[in-house]
Amino acid sequence: MIGADTETSIMTIQRKLQITTLLCALLILAAAAASTYSIYSVRKQQGMQEIPANTRMIPALGALLAVSLGLLQHRVLRRTWQAARDFRVEPEAAGSDVQTRLIPEAAAAYALADGCRGRIIHAMQAGAEAAAALPRNRISRLSVSAAGGDYEHADNPGMDYDSGAELAMAVAAGNTQSSVQGVGEIDARMHALPGEIHAQTQAAADAIAAIARAAAELKQRMKLQSDELQTADHNQAGMLDAVRQAVQTSHHIDHRLHEVQRLLQNGNAAVVYTVEEMRSVERDIRGILDVIPIINTLAERTSLLSMNAAIESAHAADHGLGFAVVAEEIGKLAAESSRNAGTISASLHRTVERVQQALQASEHSSELFDGLRSTVDEFTAATAEITTSLSELSAGMHEIHRAVQAIVEATLIVERLTATMQDAGDATGTTLTGGKTMMEGVQSMLDQLGSTATATSGYHRILADAQEASSRSADELLRLLQFEPENG
8 A cells, every 4th residue: 555645745746737737727718818809809990890710719729728738637637546546456557557648648638738829829920910900090099098007098988898908918928927937836846746755755665674674573583482482381391291290299199198197006006005915914924923932932831841741750660651752752842843933933034024125115116106107297298288389380380381372372473463564565665666656657747747838938938029029019109109290
């Protein structure tokens, strides 16, 4: 699409073309009217009722020239705006259309207008020749009135068109000059306009090139950022999997710790029960140890009875032999009982010592179980906190993963936008190239318009020369009229 500055420049060209065409049309119509009115006045003063054919053709030629200029303006404006609109689609084709169609048509129209202008000038020259054939007395009266500053005087009250003819000639001579000057100024401005548009177009092209370079650099940076984000996303995905695995392992460890905690509680209970049983055994053994002295006492008494029996059997001589055997056996039994009691007592003492050692070990094991259970409880609590933290970390990394994915997608969108910007810059550059082509066509058209303005300026010089010649003729006639009374 074309820019706002280019559209504004095209609209300015259109306005200037309208003003130029209007001024040219007014100039031609004024010149035609003045020439026709002057010749018509001359013919009326000479009593000629019929107007020559070339005089009657002047208004038609003037109207034809004005209509030609109007059609030219309409065609040029329509072609110019059509070319400007075509730049939105096919800039090169639009510029070619300006070169191949618009400029030749404008040249042909201006050639037609130039031909009509030549015919009008030829008719005005014929009118000037007819004015030269007026009777001297009428020219004298007109000249005297003009010399006295009476421009409203008419030689015949019924013919008030003299002042109209003078006014028309003034318009054709004086106002034409101001119109031509205005046309020259407009032509100069219109010739300067393509340079301004070219400068604006070049500035727009430079700005678009800078935008394209910035878009390319942005695209490259976004590409690097996209690659880095994708690498970070890949690494983060691996970390997320590791965290999830750690969470699962933590849950498994926590479950195992709860089982160990339960086993420790059961083991501690078993140790406590064993300690209680060993203490009960110790009490029983100590009860048995309390019986050993009684057995020893009985053994000693039995030994004493055996000794007494042996003594009595000795007193009885042969009658006491059987009793002596019994006494001997009882003595052996007492000695055996005493030895067994000592052995049992020693064994029981060793058992009591071992039970006491076992009790001490069991109590120490119970203390170790209590400490281990406390440690396991603390480790279980820490594992639970770690599991909670890992779960929160997993959720946070999942959110980060989704955010990174969104950033990657946004980066891809920005890459597509930068690519679109580059394409738009290329298309705009093509449009600007077409705009330059169109401006070259407009420049050619302005050159044609300048040629027309030059021709109009030449026409003005012809009118000025005619006015100057008429003024000199009037002065000469006035001098001759002033000289005649002296001779009379």
